[in-house]
Amino acid sequence: MTDQPTVVSVGGDAPYDVTVGRGVLDRIDAALPSATRKVLVVHPPTLSAKAAELRERLQASSAREVLLAEIPDAESGKRVEVAAFCWQVMGQADFTRTDAVVGFGGGAVTDLAGFVAATWLRGVALVQVPTTVLGMVDAAVGGKTGINTAEGKNLVGAFWPPRAVICDLDLLDTLSxxxxxxxxxxxxxxxxxxxxxxxxxxxxxxxxxxxxxxxxxxxxxxxxxxxxxxxxxxxxxxxxxxxxxxxxxxxxxxxxxxxxxxxxxxxxxxxxxxxxxxxxxxxxxxxxxxxxxxxxxxxxxxxxxxxxxxxxxxxxxxxxxxxxxxxxxxxxxxxxxxxxxxxxxxxxxxxxxxxxxxxxx
Structure with a gap:
């Protein structure tokens, strides 16, 4: 189902749009830089099937290579060991500064994906696709990224605005x-x-x-x-x-x-x-x-x-x-x-x- 989306613009030194509506996930390809040849989609186990569909969608529309990085769900995914796993995947696939990361999940996933994008080669393109209410209204918007430590939440992180945020309300229909x-x-x-x-x-x-x-x-x-x-x-x-x-x-x-x-x-x-x-x-x-x-x-x-x-x-x-x-x-x-x-x-x-x-x- 597709409707007329609402576009909210975020200003500042690195402006971007947040697109809200149903059936707007098909806008993700246009949100990625034209020079991007490799994309890492970071997602939780609960979205494995949808992440595979997203990979097929991205690969069908361009010559890009799309890799999936499944990470632990919720706050257990926001650890330096998980970020290191993503860096390893990107390093082994020879990700360059023109490549990109997609955060596909709830707020913890978009926080982690953003941190990975901000730190790989000192910053690569990021597109956030939040799949929860929390992710859409909070974590994915604003450019804050971070991971937790034993001493507290979000004590390690970076400010890294995304190129775009895509809030497809269809993704919320299956939430409890x-x-x-x-x-x-x-x-x-x-x-x-x-x-x-x-x-x-x-x-x-x-x-x-x-x-x-x-x-x-x-x-x-x-x-x-x-x-x-x-x-x-x-x-x-x-x-x-x-x-x-x-x-x-x-x-x-x-x-x-x-x-x-x-x-x-x-x-x-x-x-x-x-x-x-x-x-x-x-x-x-x-x-x-x-x-x-x-x-x-x-x-x-x-x-x-x-x-x-x-x-x-x-x-x-x-x-x-x-x-x-x-x-x-x-x-x-x-x-x-x-x-x-x-x-x-x-x-x-x-x-x-x-x-x-x-x-x-």
Whole structure:
């Protein structure tokens, strides 16, 4: 099924387009550089069959050689050993600077594929084809790439904008409801920090909002992508505005680390947003009503709101190592109101603990 796609442009020094719609995967060939003769498609095991179809599609339309690199699913794929495997495949196939990498999978796959593209020969062309809600609205857009270490998430990485991002909504039809809802946490974040229309759509009909067949779902996805495109187009390297995208992520990443990356990213970020809302309220910035709206919307989607009360010391230690810290000082994105994000720098630990008590159980 093909429809009229929506094209969202990302500005900056290396501009590119994000194409959203059904049946838009056939645009991938045109997105690759004309000089490209070899392509590495990085994908998870669950997409082996679709990756083989993508290889056939690319090879049928040109003289390119297309190789497949199957990597572990989810965060277990974001390791230096996995990146080294991809580098080995590219080295043995004599990939040059005119060749390309395609990230075909969820957010972890596009993060890893982007890192491989950024580091091979100091940078080769990258096209991202996200296959999950999370990948489409967050990981694949913005040029952030990275891998995890034992010390934390995304501590090693590079900024490497893709040549194009292709979001084919047909790829979401086979996702489980849980997977779609978990990915929707990043969509909700876009609503809280930028586009309240997203929140209105969820409150009006939470079932339709997460149904890929509904106009409300597509509108939410497009708004979230547009938000990220506008932010990263102005601030690729997180020198200023881009920092607002970390709403809910400081605690969320610490929870992911505590759970050894066995939790879905969206579940951790949901708790992180609830924590950030409570922190905003206790800092005298956000109203009780706005905090209640966080709780109501996240509950409507079935996302978690609390975490283990006794985990606070471990979470605080992890947050203090977080890449978002500067000069040893913790920084949190908080809200002055819906769609009015700001930075709270070096808050007192007693304030942080008090906010955690609101979500700990």
């Amino acid at each position: 409801a849980n997977e779609r809802v978990a990915g929707f946490a990043e969509v909700v974040k876009a609503g809280f920090i930028w586009y309240p229309e997203i929140l209105d759509l969820i409150e009006a009909d939470p079932v339709a909002a997460v149904d890929p067949a509904s106009p409300a779902f597509r509108r939410c996805i497009e708004l979230a992508i547009e938000m990220k495109a506008r932010v990263v187009g102005e601030d690729l390297r997180e020198a200023g505005l881009r920092e607002v995208l970390n709403y809910g992520h400081t605690l969320g990443h610490a929870i992911e680390h505590a759970e050894r990356y066995q939790w879905r990213h969206g579940a951790a970020i949901s708790i992180g947003m609830m924590y950030a809302a409570e922190l905003s309220r206790l800092a005298g910035r956000l109203s009780d009503e706005a905090v209640d709206r966080h709780r109501r919307i996240l509950e409507m989607l079935g996302l978690p709101l609390s975490y283990r009360a006794g985990a606070w010391p471990q979470l605080l230690a992890t947050m203090q190592r977080d890449k978002k810290s500067r000069g040893g000082m913790l920084r949190f994105i908080v809200l002055d109101d819906i769609a009015r994000p700001t930075v709270l720098q070096a808050p007192d630990e007693s304030l942080l603990f008090a906010a955690y008590q609101e979500i700990g159980q």
